[in-house]
Amino acid sequence: MIRPLTNFSLNLSEVAQLVSAENTEAIKKLAAGIEITGVVHSDSEVEAGDIFLAIPGTKVHGASFIAAAVARGAVAVVTDLAGAALTSALPTLVVKDVRSAGAMIASSLYKDPTRDLATIGITGTNGKTTVSTLLYQLFAGAGRESGLIGTIETRIGSEVLKSVRTTPEAPELQALSAVMRERHMRSIVMEVSSHALSMNRVKASHFAIVGFTNLSQDHLDFHKDMESYFAAKAKLFTYEYADLGFINIDNEYGARLAAQCEIPVVTLSRSNSAAQWHFTAIHTIASGAEISIRGNGGILIESKTSLLGGYNLDNLLMAVAIAHESGIDPVEIAALIPALTGAPGRVEPISLGQNFTALVDYAHSPDAVEKVLAAAREFTTGKVIAVLGCGGDRDATKRPLMGQALASGSDVAIFTSDNPRSESAAEILRQMTAKVDINEASKIIEDRLAAISYAVNLASVGDTVLILGKGHEVGQEVAGVITPFDDRLTLAQAIEAKK
Structure with missing residues (x-):
C-alpha cells in the first residue's frame, strides 16, 4: 500500500x-x-x-x-x-x-484528496478500462500530469504500479489519491466497479465527472439480478458522489439512467444526433476508421483512429467528450486521437508478419463477446475463428449465453478453459456448450494452449483469430494454483511455430 x-x-x-x-x-x-x-x-x-x-x-x-x-x-x-x-x-x-x-x-x-484533484470515475459493464486508458492518454498527450487507477494497472504520472483490483479498497484509494495530490497530479482517472459501489470502497470520495458506458449481464453471482446491478451503478450518479455525468444512451440502461439522474447529464451516442455528443461520420478504413464527432456547442472534431470496432468508437467518444469538458482544446484532441492505442488486452493485435489477423481481448460477458465478434466480422474477409472460456467461481448464469454468443458470432468456435479456479473446467465447458449446436469445424479443447494452437493452425489468408476472455491477464488459476499464462505470448508463440 x-x-x-x-x-x-x-x-x-x-x-x-x-x-x-x-x-x-x-x-x-x-x-x-x-x-x-x-x-x-x-x-x-x-x-x-x-x-x-x-x-x-x-x-x-x-x-x-x-x-x-x-x-x-x-x-x-x-x-x-x-x-x-x-x-x-x-x-x-x-x-x-x-x-x-x-x-x-x-x-x-488525508483531507479529502479526491476533491482536490479533478477526479473522474468511469463505470459500466464493458469499456471502463478502455475509456479510462484513452482519457489518461489524452491528458498525457496534452501535457497534463494525471493518475490512472484501474483493472490493469495504476499510474502516478509515468510511474506504474500493479493493481490488485479494479477499484481499491477505501483506505488504499484515499492514500493513493493523497499521493497523487502530493505529486501534483491535476487529474485522477479511475474505474469504478459495481462491487466497489456496493461495498462502499468509494464512500467519501467525490468525482468531478462520472461516466456510464453500458450495462449487460455480468456479476449476477454478486448482485443476484439486473435491477440490483443497475442500482449499484446508478449510485455513482448522485450528488453524494459526483457533480456531472456523461452517459451513453445507446444502451437501454444508459437511456434510463440519463432520464432518472439527479445530477446534470451530458448524453452520448454513436448515431443518435439528439445526443449532445455523437458521431456524424464513421468511415471504416484498413487501419481503423476516419471519424467526425459533433459535441456541445457545435464543436466538430475530425480525425482518424486505429481502434477497431463500433464499441471502441463508443469508448473513444466518451473519452473525447470528457477530455473536452476537462479543458483540452478540440484541435489538440483531434491531433492526439490517431496516437491513442487503447488498453492492453483490449482488441490487442499480435502481428508477426502472418497472413491473418490475430487479436487478444478481455471479453468476458455475453454482450462483450457478441460485440467483439461483430467488430471482427466488419474487417474480416475470411473466417472468424474465436477461442473462449468462462471463469470459475463467477456468475454461472452467463456461461450458456457466452457459449451461444461465441457459436453464433464466429465461423469456428473453440470452447476452452479460462481460470476454472475451484471449479471443474470440464463442468464449466458443459454449461457453456449446453445450448450450442457445435458445427464440424468447431471444437471443445479444454487445454487453453492447445486451443490457441488449434485456432492458429486453422487460420489462413484473410482470417481473423480472436483469443477471448483473459486479455491482459498473465496467469491461469486452477485449484488455487496460479501458473504463468499470457494469451498474447501464447498466441505469438503459436504463430511463430506455424511459420
Missing part, C-alpha cells in the same frame, strides 16, 4: 465522532494522546499509528487478525459488534458498517 510522505493524523476521539461509533463516549475516555496516522484493513500492511479495520468476511472475521495488527503497531480498531466480542487488545470503535466507517476515516485523515 503506497502512502503519502506528508504526515497526517486524527485524534481517536475525533474518529469516534466522525463515524458515530456506538461506544463514542467510552472511547473518549481512552482517546487521550492516541493519534491515528493511517488506516488499513490488511494486518500485513499495518504500520505504527494505524487504525485497523476488522471487517467481517464471508469465511473469517477480520477481528481474527487483530493480534497480528497489534504486533505491527496498530493503536486502535474499528469493527462491528461481532468483532468487538473477539478482542479487548486495543481501543475498539464499534460501528454497523466497517467499510463505510473506514472510508470516512481515510478520507478525513
